[in-house]
Amino acid sequence: MVQHPVLAELVAAEEAVARAASVDLHDLPGELQVDVLKRVERLRRRTESLTARALATVEADGRWAVEGARSFAAWWRHHSGRNRATAYREVHQARGLRDHLPATAAALAAGEITGDHAAAMARHATDSPARLARLDDEHVGEDFLVSQARKVDAARFAVLVRHWALRADPEASDRTYVEDSDREEFYLSETIDGYVPGGLLSHATGKTLLTALQARIGTPAADDRRTPAQRRAKALAGLAHLALDSGTLRPGARIRPHLAVTVPFDTLERLAEASAPAHTPGCPVGADAPSDEGAAFCSCVSARPGTAIPGGLDSTALTGAEPATFDDGTPVAPVLLARLACSSHLHRVVFGPDSGVLDVGREERLFTAAQTRAIVARDRQCRFPGCDAPPGEGEIHHSLWWAAHHGDTAVALGILLCWYHHDWVHTREITISRDAGRWRFYRRDGTEILDTALIA
Template sequence: MAAEAVVDPGTALAAGVGDLLTACAALAEVDVHGVAFTALAETAGALERVRRQVAGLEARVLAAVDADGRWATGGARTLPAWVRQITGAHPATAARRVRTARALRDVLPAAAAALAAGDISDEHVGVLIRHATDTPARVAQLADPEMGEEFLVGCAAGLDVARFTRLVAHWAIRTDPDAADRSYADDLDREELFISDVPGGSLLRGFLATANATALKEALTARTGVPPAGDTRTPAQRRAAALNGITHLALDSGTLQPTARIRPHLAVTTTLDTLLALTAAAAPHDPDCTRRAGATACICTTTGSTDGSGGAGGSGGPGQSDAGTGGGQDTDVLARITADLDPGVLAGVEAATLADNTPIPFTLLARLACASAVHRVIFGPDAEILDVGREERLFTTAQTRAIIARDRHCQYPGCDAPPGEGEIHHNLWWYAHHGPTDITNAILLCWHHHDHVHAQHITIERHPTHWTFLDRHATPIGTTPITTPGTPPTPRAAPSTSGSPPSTGAPPSPGASPSSGSPPSTGSPPSTGAPPGT
C-alpha cells in the first residue's frame, strides 16, 4: 500500500499565500473601467468576501504567533509592537488586530469560523468584542445555546454593522444591566470639552455621553432646519452656524446669570478714534457727494426719497449709485446700506480688543458695532476714570419695533429666520454724521446672514418695492420684496442672480408701518420680540 503524502502546514500556508499574491498581481493589470456594471457589482461582493476571509486568516496567524511566544526574541516588548514592526501599522491598528485575534481564539469561536468563511466581517467581530466580551457576565452568556454567541453570529450574517451594533447593545444591557449603568456613569465622567485658541479662531474637541451628544445633535438639527435653495454651505458649516445661533439665543435671552450685575455677553473695547475711523472707512465713495467740514468721509445726499422719512438734501437715506450705475444718480434707490470698508482709512488705526485683550479685525468690529449697546468710559492722562456714560443703543425701542413690523423676518434672499434670531443691520457712517439712526437705512438680518453680509462686504440697496443685495463688485446676489400691510402670504423666493425682485414675500403684522420705514402709528409692539443686540 502506497503511503499518503503528508503536507506540511507551513508549506501549504506559504504556497496558498503565494498563489493569492500572484492572483492579486494579475488582477492589478486588469482595466476595470471597461467592465460592465453588473460584473463590477458581482466582483465587489466577491472581493468583500475575500477580504473577510483574509481578515480571518490574519487573526488565526496572529493568535498562533501569540501562543508561540518567540515574537519577543526580536526585541519587541509586546505583540502589538511586533505587529507594527512586521506590518508598519499604526499603534492603534496593531493593538486592535491583536485584540481581535485573542478574542476570536479564546471566547468567540463561532465568530472566528464565520469570519473565516466570509459570512461576517471583521467590523461585526469588533462589535462583538466591544459589547459582548467586556464583562464576565456577558462572556458567560455567550455560552448560552439560545441567546449566546451562536444567536449573535446568526444575526450578524443578516444585518449591516450599524443595525448589528444596536442589536448587540440591547443584548448587552439585558445580559448585564448593572454594567450598563456603570458604563453610563463612566461616560458622564468622561465628558469634556476643549476650546483651543488657534490663529483666527478656536478649535473644539471633546467627548459627550450618548444622551447628551444626541441632545446636542437634535438641537443643532432643529436650529439648522431645511437648507434653503441656493445654500452652498457644507453640513459642517451649517452645524457651526447653528451652534453660533444657539449661543446667541442663550446669551441674548438673559437666562444665564439673570441676577448678575452685568449679564454674560461678548464685550469689545475700543477707542473713540477707532470708532471714528471705522465710520469713515464705512462711508460711501461717490464722486458726486460732498464732504462735511472736518470729516474724513464723504456724505451723500438722498436721491428721490418718497417714503416720508427724508427728502432730497441729505435728511433721508444715502443715494450714491456707484454700484453698477457708473456713478450717476439712480432715483430708484432710496437707501444703500454698505458693509464695505476702505482699508486705506484704517491703516495705522489701533485695533479693538475682546475682554482678554485679543485684537479683532475691523470687519468684525463693524459687525459687532452694528448691533451693540455702546458704553462710554472716559479716562484721564493717568488712567483715572473721569466719566462713565450710560449704555445706549443705536436704535430706540420704537424704531426697532417698526423695523420688525416692516421686515418680519431676515430679509436676506431665501431666509425666513424670525426677528428673535436676528439683529438690525444699518449704516455706521450715517449714525456718525447724521445723528440718530434712520430706519430707512436699516434692515433685519438673522445672525448668520448678518455675519455673512459683513464678512463678504455686501451692499444692500433699498428700492420702493424691494431690497437688492450686491456683492463687493456690485454684482446682484438676489432680491427680497418689501411688503406692505394686506399683502397675502406667499412662499419665499430663493436667492436669484438677476436684479429683478421676486414676486413673493411674507407680509408684515397688522398695524405695521408702510414700506417707508416710519414707525407704526400705534403704541403697541408687534407680536414678536425685538431682536437682541450683540
C-alpha cells in the same frame, strides 16, 4: 535564507495587490468597477481577520514587552502609526475574537461580516460574565448574533447587539452608562485658523446635542447649498446665541456673558469710514435698481439717499490702525469687527498716558430699544430672500457709516436678519436697499439675490 510559507504567501498577496493598484480603474467598464470594489471589500474583511489573529498571537507571545512599551496597545500604536483609540479598539477586538467569539472570527475570516460588526460584538457582548454565558445559548447566543450580522449593516447591528446586551445583563448596562458619563469630556483647541472641537460624549448627551442641533437647523431651504457639517456648525453657534441673548445664564450678573471686543477710538472711526459706500464709475446720480436691460446697480449714497445699506468694506482704510482685540488679545479682522459692531453695546473707557482710567461712559447701543421694536414689528422675520427665521434668532443689520455721518441711526436703515444671514451679508459684501417698501439684496457684481437664487 528559506522564507516561511506564510510570509511567502503574504509577500505574494502584497505583490498582487500592488499590481492591481497600478491599474487605471477608469479604463474598466462600469460593471467591472463595481466588481473590483466588492472584491476589495471582501479582501479587507479577510485582512482585518488576519490582523486580529496576528495581534492576539503577538500579544500572547509576550516578546513585545521587551521593547519597554507600557501596554500592548501602546506597542501596537507605535508600530502601526495608528491613533490611540484605534489601536486600543483593535487590540480589544482581537482579544475578544480569540477568547470568546470563535463564530464571529470565522465569519469575518470568510468575508461574511465587516470589522465593524466584529467590533460591536467585542464591545458589547463580552464585557460581563452574564453576557459571556449568554453567548453559549444555542437559541440567542453567538450563532444567533452572527446570523443577524450577515443580514444587516454594521450600524443597525450595533443597535441590535446593545439590545441583546441589555437583556442579558441590565446591571452591566447601568455600570456602562455611569462609566461613560464619568468619561465625558469636551474641549475647544485653538489653532491658527480657528478652534477645533473634540472629546467624548455619552450616548445620552450626544443624542441631546444632536437633537438640539437638528431642531435648530430645521428643514434646509431648497437653495441651501451648505453641507450638513456646515449647517451643524452654524446651528451650534445659533444655540450659543440663544443662550447668551436670553439672559438665563448668570441672570443676576450686571453684564450678560457675551463676546468682549476692545476697539481703539481711532480704529472705530476708521471702520466707519471704511464702510462708506463707494461710487460706481459711470453711475448717474439718481440711478435706480437694475433695469430689464441689465444696467449696473450703484450702491453709492448719491444714488439712493437714505435708502441703502452698503455692503462693501474698504479694509485699506484700516492700514496702520491699532487692531481691535478679543479679551485674550487676539486681533479681530475688519470684516468681523464690522459684523460685531452691528449688534453691540458700546462702552467708552478713556485712558491717560500712564494707562490710568480717566473717564468711563455709559453703555449705549446704535439702535435704541424702541427703534429695535419698530424694526422687528416692520420686518417680523429675517428678510433675507427665502429665510423665515423669527426675530428671536436675529439681529439688526445697519451701516456704521450712516451712524457716524448722518446723526441718529434711522429705523429705515436697519433690517432684521438672522444670525446666519447677518454673517453672510458681511462676509459676501451684500448691499441692501429698500424700494417701495421692499428689501432688495445685491451681490458685489450688482446682480440681485432672489428667493430662487442658489446661494453658494
